[in-house]
Amino acid sequence: MTGTMAELRLKGLAKDLHAQMADLPIVSPHGHTDPVWFAENAAFPDPAALLIKPDHYVFRMLYSQGVALEDLGLGAGAGRDPRAVFDILAAHWHKFLGTPSHLWLDATFRDVFGIDMPLTPETASAIYDHIDAALQTPEFRPRALFERFGISTLATTDGALDDLRAHRAIAGSGWTGRVIPTFRPDAVLDPAAPDYARDIERLGELTGQDSESFAGYLDALRVRREMFRKLGATATDHAVTELRTEWLDHATAGRLFAGAIKGSLTAREQDRLHGHMLIEMAQMSCDDGLVMQIHAGSQRSTNQALLDGFGKDMGADIPRRTDWVGGLDALLNRVGNDSRMRLLAFTLDETTYARELAPMAGHWPALRLGPPWWFHDSANGIARYLDQVVETAGYWNLAGFNDDTRAFLSIPARHDLWRRGVALHLAEQCDRGLMGRDDAARIGRWLAHDAAVDAYRLDAA
Amino acid sequence: MTGTMAELRLKGLAKDLHAQMADLPIVSPHGHTDPVWFAENAAFPDPAALLIKPDHYVFRMLYSQGVALEDLGLGAGAGRDPRAVFDILAAHWHKFLGTPSHLWLDATFRDVFGIDMPLTPETASAIYDHIDAALQTPEFRPRALFERFGISTLATTDGALDDLRAHRAIAGSGWTGRVIPTFRPDAVLDPAAPDYARDIERLGELTGQDSESFAGYLDALRVRREMFRKLGATATDHAVTELRTEWLDHATAGRLFAGAIKGSLTAREQDRLHGHMLIEMAQMSCDDGLVMQIHAGSQRSTNQALLDGFGKDMGADIPRRTDWVGGLDALLNRVGNDSRMRLLAFTLDETTYARELAPMAGHWPALRLGPPWWFHDSANGIARYLDQVVETAGYWNLAGFNDDTRAFLSIPARHDLWRRGVALHLAEQCDRGLMGRDDAARIGRWLAHDAAVDAYRLDAA
Amino acid sequence: MTGTMAELRLKGLAKDLHAQMADLPIVSPHGHTDPVWFAENAAFPDPAALLIKPDHYVFRMLYSQGVALEDLGLGAGAGRDPRAVFDILAAHWHKFLGTPSHLWLDATFRDVFGIDMPLTPETASAIYDHIDAALQTPEFRPRALFERFGISTLATTDGALDDLRAHRAIAGSGWTGRVIPTFRPDAVLDPAAPDYARDIERLGELTGQDSESFAGYLDALRVRREMFRKLGATATDHAVTELRTEWLDHATAGRLFAGAIKGSLTAREQDRLHGHMLIEMAQMSCDDGLVMQIHAGSQRSTNQALLDGFGKDMGADIPRRTDWVGGLDALLNRVGNDSRMRLLAFTLDETTYARELAPMAGHWPALRLGPPWWFHDSANGIARYLDQVVETAGYWNLAGFNDDTRAFLSIPARHDLWRRGVALHLAEQCDRGLMGRDDAARIGRWLAHDAAVDAYRLDAA
Structure with a gap:
């Protein structure tokens, strides 16, 4: 991968x-x-709700590769386990090679969450946990991120x-x-x-x-x-x-x-x-x-x-x-x-x-x-x-x-x-x-x- | 040239x-x-019939430079001497500089026929003879080439x-x-x-x-x-x-x-x-x-x-x-x-x-x-x-x-x-x-x- | 600048x-x-009449940046002091960075007039004088330039x-x-x-x-x-x-x-x-x-x-x-x-x-x-x-x-x-x-x- x-x-x-x-x-x-x-x-609810579900760049590519949108927690799949959604992204992550989504998400993992390993099916669970835990902390609330990002x-x-x-x-x-x-x-x-x-x-x-x-x-x-x-x-x-x-x-x-x-x-x-x-x-x-x-x-x-x-x-x-x-x-x-x-x-x-x-x-x-x-x-x-x-x-x-x-x-x-x-x-x-x-x-x-x-x-x- | x-x-x-x-x-x-x-x-009949007459990339460029299609053995020129056709290509070969046809034909000469000299009016005759002779051999029959090319x-x-x-x-x-x-x-x-x-x-x-x-x-x-x-x-x-x-x-x-x-x-x-x-x-x-x-x-x-x-x-x-x-x-x-x-x-x-x-x-x-x-x-x-x-x-x-x-x-x-x-x-x-x-x-x-x-x-x- | x-x-x-x-x-x-x-x-009349007024590449960029065409001596501004027109170009010269006009005018200053300093508001007056003086000499008459440019x-x-x-x-x-x-x-x-x-x-x-x-x-x-x-x-x-x-x-x-x-x-x-x-x-x-x-x-x-x-x-x-x-x-x-x-x-x-x-x-x-x-x-x-x-x-x-x-x-x-x-x-x-x-x-x-x-x-x- x-x-x-x-x-x-x-x-x-x-x-x-x-x-x-x-x-x-x-x-x-x-x-x-x-x-x-x-x-x-x-606090943002969970990694899938934050990084996948609102990002049409991400789910359109998965859809083009045969992933049903319901399986990503969209539409009738709203109740789907966010960890399962995140696993789908990990399983298909190589499909994003060469795309800006790969750059943006890698930067998000690395620079925003401090994750130093690439996303793979093997690392997906650890990365999910890491992000999920971070989202519960005050440092990852919207206003804190806004300030940390240096947005004027x-x-x-x-x-x-x-x-x-x-x-x-x-x-x-x-x-x-x-x-x-x-x-x-x-x-x-x-x-x-x-x-x-x-x-x-x-x-x-x-x-x-x-x-x-x-x-x-x-x-x-x-x-x-x-x-x-x-x-x-x-x-x-x-x-x-x-x-x-x-x-x-x-x-x-x-x-x-x-x-x-x-x-x-x-x-x-x-x-x-x-x-x-x-x-x-x-x-x-x-x-x-x-x-x-x-x-x-x-x-x-x-x-x-x-x-x-x-x-x-x-x-x-x-x-x-x-x-x-x-x-x-x-x-x-x-x-x-x-x-x-x-x-x-x-x-x-x-x-x-x-x-x-x-x-x-x-x-x-x-x-x-x-x-x-x-x-x-x-x-x-x-x-x-x-x-x-x-x-x-x-x-x-x-x-x-x-x-x-x-x-x-x-x-x-x-x-x-x-x-x-x-x-x-x-x-x-x-x-x-x-x-x-x-x-x-x-x-x-x-x-x-x-x-x-x-x-x-x-x-x- | x-x-x-x-x-x-x-x-x-x-x-x-x-x-x-x-x-x-x-x-x-x-x-x-x-x-x-x-x-x-x-066996393929001759170098012109193999490399020039069926290749519209080649004869369109010659046509754009004022060569009559009949002179290339097309249409009413079907009976034309294939060597004369090949000579026309040689005379105009520099017109193909910068085009993929140049790349493809050079590779054909070099890699398929083992010719190590560039096509010029001076080398045209020798290259023609070389290809013409090769085409008579079993190694240059369609199936042999298919296999040699590694086509699956x-x-x-x-x-x-x-x-x-x-x-x-x-x-x-x-x-x-x-x-x-x-x-x-x-x-x-x-x-x-x-x-x-x-x-x-x-x-x-x-x-x-x-x-x-x-x-x-x-x-x-x-x-x-x-x-x-x-x-x-x-x-x-x-x-x-x-x-x-x-x-x-x-x-x-x-x-x-x-x-x-x-x-x-x-x-x-x-x-x-x-x-x-x-x-x-x-x-x-x-x-x-x-x-x-x-x-x-x-x-x-x-x-x-x-x-x-x-x-x-x-x-x-x-x-x-x-x-x-x-x-x-x-x-x-x-x-x-x-x-x-x-x-x-x-x-x-x-x-x-x-x-x-x-x-x-x-x-x-x-x-x-x-x-x-x-x-x-x-x-x-x-x-x-x-x-x-x-x-x-x-x-x-x-x-x-x-x-x-x-x-x-x-x-x-x-x-x-x-x-x-x-x-x-x-x-x-x-x-x-x-x-x-x-x-x-x-x-x-x-x-x-x-x-x-x-x-x-x-x-x- | x-x-x-x-x-x-x-x-x-x-x-x-x-x-x-x-x-x-x-x-x-x-x-x-x-x-x-x-x-x-x-003789060409003056630097603005030669280099700015006839060149729509130049005045269109200035116009896009809010300069009135009259201020460039065009239309109703025909009587405007050419030095003032040239000063406007100098003040906006950085707006031309990255454009061919910058290349062409720099080459004109350097190679045609022998000017070795870039155009800035500070150098504008000296450059104007230099060009204006040159235009009065026989070497800068149209035929002399034609010959000097090597135009066949x-x-x-x-x-x-x-x-x-x-x-x-x-x-x-x-x-x-x-x-x-x-x-x-x-x-x-x-x-x-x-x-x-x-x-x-x-x-x-x-x-x-x-x-x-x-x-x-x-x-x-x-x-x-x-x-x-x-x-x-x-x-x-x-x-x-x-x-x-x-x-x-x-x-x-x-x-x-x-x-x-x-x-x-x-x-x-x-x-x-x-x-x-x-x-x-x-x-x-x-x-x-x-x-x-x-x-x-x-x-x-x-x-x-x-x-x-x-x-x-x-x-x-x-x-x-x-x-x-x-x-x-x-x-x-x-x-x-x-x-x-x-x-x-x-x-x-x-x-x-x-x-x-x-x-x-x-x-x-x-x-x-x-x-x-x-x-x-x-x-x-x-x-x-x-x-x-x-x-x-x-x-x-x-x-x-x-x-x-x-x-x-x-x-x-x-x-x-x-x-x-x-x-x-x-x-x-x-x-x-x-x-x-x-x-x-x-x-x-x-x-x-x-x-x-x-x-x-x-x-x-």
């Missing part, structure tokens, strides 16, 4: 450059951790209708950790979302606006953004499968909105209204300063049987081609030259790095590129990203790194992998004569820390 | 890893060699209406070489195929089914698959230009089938029926265990003048973009979770490696990725493939290697190039700290041999 | 190979320098209606520098072009043909091509956003042309006529020998506010996906097998290198691939290009290099970067055992010089 704990190893100048980044605080401005963890600060800011992702109770509890707790929400209004922007009409109604209740009129709906969104901003939010986030934006005149937009609430729109009309609402969001960003994120190109839940049996986010979201030039045309021509605007673009279509996104970011003042996302947040993915965007976008049109994870314990490993990838890239730039060491060190600090603070306006907040 | 015999050279750990793979048997589960060679075991299994590709006489002859010959057919039913699945109605009729005759009714047609396909299976086939193969699958209810499919036979379908209806039939094939694979291969994205015969004058496969097949997510959606949602199903996907669109195919293979239990195909079966193509698929799909969702060649003598060189590419990749993984040498050796063996056996169910057959 | 003057540094064999290319003449067969410079041979041929790009006065002046001046025009008839080929009807009328006047009839229009184009050819032109150039070609019968084409002049065509009809006219151009190329260039895939002027305020070419042209297989199908099936035809294809969609263009160039006798273009004319862009095209197209289906620049002083640096990239590539080919040093040296000479001469038929002219 796999006999080495993986680590992206550095030498020479790359090692030196990494050393200068290694102790910088972690800025985690976009991710999917649960704010309840930090509000309640309860962590943003969660929260629906527009979320009660934000956990965030209020954190704010009122006296704890100094900075955990902030992100406004993710997909459910009330996309007429094709399930429960759209009901959610619009709830949006009205939450904000005291007449959300059934288009003007009231826009006001409700403004109010709701302000509620998030008051709790520390500096950004919004928008998931779109196929990117389209289109500016509609007020009357047309209002008419479509009325139809959306009645449920009488065609798919094409739904798309048009959604595309218009993204521009409305952008315009509100100009006014209230919230940084706008667009995550485009994930075809969600492509496996209907898994969606029916286990729900969303079960590893069947697959990337598709994205047209950034056409898709953002209307939005950028509306707000892209506005100095108040900040738009961060995340793609799953690497072919757009050099062809579309880097040229766009190297032109539009409002646009910066998010880091390699999801399947591309990996050693090679980071190398391809830097190889393909820097020559046209430079380093100052990049948004630094964010981990985008729901696997809390992997956060340090993910940021460290990015920093190692950056160090490798910069060392090569120096070796090729393209920059000096001082510039490399400065850019390293920028990409590891400052760029994220700047892109997400975390200093101003 | 070109003064070196090309060889992808290895050093250090890569050399060690390659050495551990170099003597493994060759598994060649997908290709286009002629089973008649192994049935009759006759070789699958040919055979039309659904093929009489399979050669395969029956091989099976009845007492020779122990394992040469098996592959079921390639494009001509009777795609209503746009020339002679579709006539071929459906012949399918009925060959199987004793009423192939004019939809139910009888499906039964005929089942029977025909079984005939192939009895001769050792473990797989089917399907070429599609633009990938689309769609499940139709039985009545609709039957109605379209009736129209297809009458020749009354629109292009769109032809597409729909073809897309449905791919799913029928997949369902039959669940039942009879034949592994399903899909080769998608080659626009065939794009040069009409060459098609008219020389027929198909003349070097004018060009890749196009492929949408794997949308194209396989219906098929995978029908059978992708079925543990009996095995689908191998081959793409000519490298942009789908990291964006679509690796994420899909890292999720669907039924799906594995075929190796770099056609233009991408090259040193850089192999490197890009491993760089882009492993991080998301791992190694265990890959189907190993197949040479897909009609150039029989290049088979060892093609497998060796893959093994060298794998060795380079794995040595770098070790060097970067991502795995240990034992894991690398194990994965090397998997990718060089075991994965193909497993993917094509060659052990079970 | 940035403390190193960037240079792509070479070692070992790559350095040797580069040394063999370094002194070859520069062939610049496609670019956008102004022929008036060479006709009048006046330089082609400009000239509209079909251009009066070509500058080119006639050069030809009549007795100066021996070879500066030739290129026929760029977009304005009279694309019915969607502004002023199409008026320009067709002017085309008739310039050529003495009845350009309002379709036959006369074709004759006028023939005559105009001949006028360019007489002034030394060896090529035409065609910019298309979305590549489509279609052969129309004479009656249909004539009917569409009549509608185009009346302005009564739909967008689709405009496209069809434009696609047909590209084939007419190709056929004229067969007759008159002018090499046809197609630059496809740039979405022009995507920022409407900049277009309105500053005009075209302001850094907002962004690449889009291109379909070369479908787009060239009709054209190549009309002339692609004709030995008189030469078509050079330039793409901004790198995904087409290995998937479409290399396979097409490795098949069609008429087709060669242009070098990495625009955003991809960079160290990594060159590496990706060679990595992805050579294995299928070889080296002899490539058109060498052209700088495609309007930044005259960067020409040596651009060609040198290409030569360094080629040297790196070839040294790696040798190191991997894929070719010997003699072959590498020969290919180096081909890619650095001979291929461009051959592709553009500069010897024959």
Whole structure:
């Protein structure tokens, strides 16, 4: 079985450059951790619940190799013994060779739990016990880990209708950790979302606006953004499968909105209204300063049987081609030259790095590129990203790194992998004569820390 | 002229890893060699007929440089002196610098024929004589070469209406070489195929089914698959230009089938029926265990003048973009979770490696990725493939290697190039700290041999 | 601030190979320098007018970082002090780290002006003075620089209606520098072009043909091509956003042309006529020998506010996906097998290198691939290009290099970067055992010089 704990190893100048980044605080401005963890600060239940069940990277690979999701304690298998779940991971651990999950989990075992033996069927039980015991101690409570990881800011992702109770509890707790929400209004922007009409109604209740009129709906969104901003939010986030934006005149937009609430729109009309609402969001960003994120190109839940049996986010979201030039045309021509605007673009279509996104970011003042996302947040993915965007976008049109994870314990490993990838890239730039060491060190600090603070306006907040 | 015999050279750990793979048997589960060679075991006629005329990689490059195909003995030039044909290759040999054809032919000269001088206009005559003489000896008959190459299994590709006489002859010959057919039913699945109605009729005759009714047609396909299976086939193969699958209810499919036979379908209806039939094939694979291969994205015969004058496969097949997510959606949602199903996907669109195919293979239990195909079966193509698929799909969702060649003598060189590419990749993984040498050796063996056996169910057959 | 003057540094064999290319003449067969410079041979006005204002690579990056174009002396800021403009560049110079602009400008400072200190806010004034003084000397007049740069041929790009006065002046001046025009008839080929009807009328006047009839229009184009050819032109150039070609019968084409002049065509009809006219151009190329260039895939002027305020070419042209297989199908099936035809294809969609263009160039006798273009004319862009095209197209289906620049002083640096990239590539080919040093040296000479001469038929002219 796999006999080495993986680590992206550095030498020479790359090692030196990494050393200068290694102790910088972690800025985690976009991710999917649960704010309840930090509000309640309860112990994590068990190794499987912590490391396997919430991590779709892990269980999708096991599923692809014939493991039933129920056997991993998911869906109808919820009551399954966590030790048995952990044993399955150990039995299939070599299947993860070459993947970032291997790197992240090895780092979690080694650096977070101090385990010095690789995971094998033989060591599985001892490792399980070690982790299980650690989780009972105060040092492994969420807040203690947050501090130990050196996280300066962590943003969660929260629906527009979320009660934000956990965030209020954190704010009122006296704890100094900075955990902030992100406004993710997909459910009330996309007429094709399930429960759209009901959610619009709830949006009205939450904000005291007449959300059934288009003007009231826009006001409700403004109010709701302000509620998030008051709790520390500096950004919004928008998931779109196929990117389209289109500016509609007020009357047309209002008419479509009325139809959306009645449920009488065609798919094409739904798309048009959604595309218009993204521009409305952008315009509100100009006014209230919230940084706008667009995550485009994930075809969600492509496996209907898994969606029916286990729900969303079960590893069947697959990337598709994205047209950034056409898709953002209307939005950028509306707000892209506005100095108040900040738009961060995340793609799953690497072919757009050099062809579309880097040229766009190297032109539009409002646009910066998010880091390699999801399947591309990996050693090679980071190398391809830097190889393909820097020559046209430079380093100052990049948004630094964010981990985008729901696997809390992997956060340090993910940021460290990015920093190692950056160090490798910069060392090569120096070796090729393209920059000096001082510039490399400065850019390293920028990409590891400052760029994220700047892109997400975390200093101003 | 070109003064070196090309060889992808290895050093250090890569050399060690390659050495551990170099003597493994060759598994060649997908290709286009002629089973008649192994049935009759006759001497190959001459160097041009063996090395140039059947190899579209070779003559397409010469054609691009202004050489008329007739001068290479093709089409109306069939009677041309093979030595003159060989001289043309020699005169243009430097045009192949940097291409895999150079590697493959140099290896053929050096390793198969024991020639130690590079091909030049000056050496052409001596090399021609050397090869011509060798071909007259028993050691260079097809079966002797098969054995000398260390091929454990070789699958040919055979039309659904093929009489399979050669395969029956091989099976009845007492020779122990394992040469098996592959079921390639494009001509009777795609209503746009020339002679579709006539071929459906012949399918009925060959199987004793009423192939004019939809139910009888499906039964005929089942029977025909079984005939192939009895001769050792473990797989089917399907070429599609633009990938689309769609499940139709039985009545609709039957109605379209009736129209297809009458020749009354629109292009769109032809597409729909073809897309449905791919799913029928997949369902039959669940039942009879034949592994399903899909080769998608080659626009065939794009040069009409060459098609008219020389027929198909003349070097004018060009890749196009492929949408794997949308194209396989219906098929995978029908059978992708079925543990009996095995689908191998081959793409000519490298942009789908990291964006679509690796994420899909890292999720669907039924799906594995075929190796770099056609233009991408090259040193850089192999490197890009491993760089882009492993991080998301791992190694265990890959189907190993197949040479897909009609150039029989290049088979060892093609497998060796893959093994060298794998060795380079794995040595770098070790060097970067991502795995240990034992894991690398194990994965090397998997990718060089075991994965193909497993993917094509060659052990079970 | 940035403390190193960037240079792509070479070692070992790559350095040797580069040394063999370094002194070859520069062939610049496609670019956008102004022929008036060479006709009048006046001094360049000032450093900002020479290095910043005409270079959209430079001002687009500054614009993306929040610098107003007016502050760079563009548009309404035309009267701005050039020293203040230069100071802005110096203040933002670190934003260019990692970009080819940094390489090109550093090389211009160092190699053209002999400046040995990096650009910083502190050195900006001294560097400005140094350049400004140099520009007043005879050594920095356009013709002197042309000779010093070792340019053997330089082609400009000239509209079909251009009066070509500058080119006639050069030809009549007795100066021996070879500066030739290129026929760029977009304005009279694309019915969607502004002023199409008026320009067709002017085309008739310039050529003495009845350009309002379709036959006369074709004759006028023939005559105009001949006028360019007489002034030394060896090529035409065609910019298309979305590549489509279609052969129309004479009656249909004539009917569409009549509608185009009346302005009564739909967008689709405009496209069809434009696609047909590209084939007419190709056929004229067969007759008159002018090499046809197609630059496809740039979405022009995507920022409407900049277009309105500053005009075209302001850094907002962004690449889009291109379909070369479908787009060239009709054209190549009309002339692609004709030995008189030469078509050079330039793409901004790198995904087409290995998937479409290399396979097409490795098949069609008429087709060669242009070098990495625009955003991809960079160290990594060159590496990706060679990595992805050579294995299928070889080296002899490539058109060498052209700088495609309007930044005259960067020409040596651009060609040198290409030569360094080629040297790196070839040294790696040798190191991997894929070719010997003699072959590498020969290919180096081909890619650095001979291929461009051959592709553009500069010897024959």
